[in-house]
Amino acid sequence: MDMILTISGKFIFFELILFVIIYVFGDLLSDAVPGIWEKTKDSLQKNKAKRIQKLDVSKNDTKDQPSQSLSSDNKDGEDEEKNTPLIAVEIPNEIIEYTNKTFENILTLEQIEKIFGNLRNFNNGGNFEVIEKVVLPDYIYQFDILHLVWNICKRIYDKKYCNYKFRDRAAEFAKSSFPLTVTSTIEVISATMTNDDKTHSLPIIKLGKPLIPHDFSEVRERMAKKS
Numbered sequence: 408m409d410m411i412l413t414i415s416g417k418f419i420f421f422e423l424i425l426f427v428i429i430y431v432f433g434d435l436l437s438d439a440v441p442g443i444w445e446k447t448k449d450s451l452q453k454n455k456a457k458r459i460q461k462l463d464v465s466k467n468d469t470k471d472q473p474s475q476s477l478s479s480d481n482k483d484g485e486d487e488e489k490n491t492p493l494i495a496v497e498i499p500n501e502i503i504e505y506t507n508k509t510f511e512n513i514l515t516l517e518q519i520e521k522i523f524g525n526l527r528n529f530n531n532g533g534n535f536e537v538i539e540k541v542v543l544p545d546y547i548y549q550f551d552i553l554h555l556v557w558n559i560c561k562r563i564y565d566k567k568y569c570n571y572k573f574r575d576r577a578a579e580f581a582k583s584s585f586p587l588t589v590t591s592t593i594e595v596i597s598a599t600m601t602n603d604d605k606t607h608s609l610p611i612i613k614l615g616k617p618l619i620p621h622d623f624s625e626v627r628e629r630m631a632k633k634s
Contacts (some may be wrong), residue, residue, distance in 0.1 A: 428546060462525035498523050501618050502559045508620030509555065509609070513544065522559075525584055529560055529576060530569040542587040546630040549589050555621070556581040574581035574600060593613045594602045 503523065510519055518538050525535045545551075560577045569576060578596035581589045589596065601611055609621045 419606060498526055499562065502526070502562060505618040505620050506555075506559060509623075512621065513547070514538070522584065525580060526563060529563055529580060530565050532570060535580055537583065537586060539585040539587050543585070544623075544627070546608075546627045547588065548606045549591065550602070550604060551598060551609040551621075551623075552585045552589050553581055554607065554609045554611050556584075557600055558618060561614060562618075572597075574598075 506522055507519060510522075514522075521538045522534050525538070527533075528535065556577055560580055561573065564576075565571070565575050571579075573595040575593070577600060578593045581596060581600075582591075582593050591599075603611075608623065608626045612618055
């Protein structure tokens with residue numbers, strides 16, 4: 408743009424000199440060469456119009472540049488916001504001990520660690536990993552899992568950060584983590600999660616009560632006698 412302005416300035420300077428010469432000696436030139444004044448004047452006007460048009464285009468380009476830069480900055484800001492890492496929940500020791508002892512000799516340490524991984528994603532909307540790839544023992548029923556999920560998820564649920572209703576999110580947690588034992592639909596699970604029936608042994612533990620690990624040995628022995 409600076410180069411354009413410099414060149415334009417030089418043209419203006421020479422045109423002014425030419426204009427003065429023609430203005431002073433215009434009559435003499437007109438007499439010597441008829442029509443030269445009119446042709447020269449037309450040529451000067453056309454050059455002036457072209458120069459003004461170029462300057463206008465340069466100004467418009469300059470005005471557009473900050474706008475494009477701002478637009479680019481805004482897009483980068485949006486991308487950074489979308490790529491902001493999800494905040495994981497810190498698992499309380501009470502939940503860790505309760506889960507470890509309840510599933511002792513039932514799940515592997517790797518599977519139990521996956522439960523904690525799913526818990527960390529409970530509030531932030533992250534995906535839940537499948538834990539049960541081989542069906543659980545026959546003395547563990549759907550409501551045992553639903554009650555355990557309620558017991559641990561209710562204690563880390565924070566509605567300030569979770570965009571889901573607790574029951575819907577907990578139902579998704581149970582269904583995604585234990586798909587072979589939890590066979591009902593998410594809608595049914597959400598509506599019946601805290602129900603009691605005769606098929607389960609693991610109880611709901613209300614908030615404020617200590618999380619006492621559940622012992623499946625009694626029901627396991629009872630099932631073994633029946634078989």
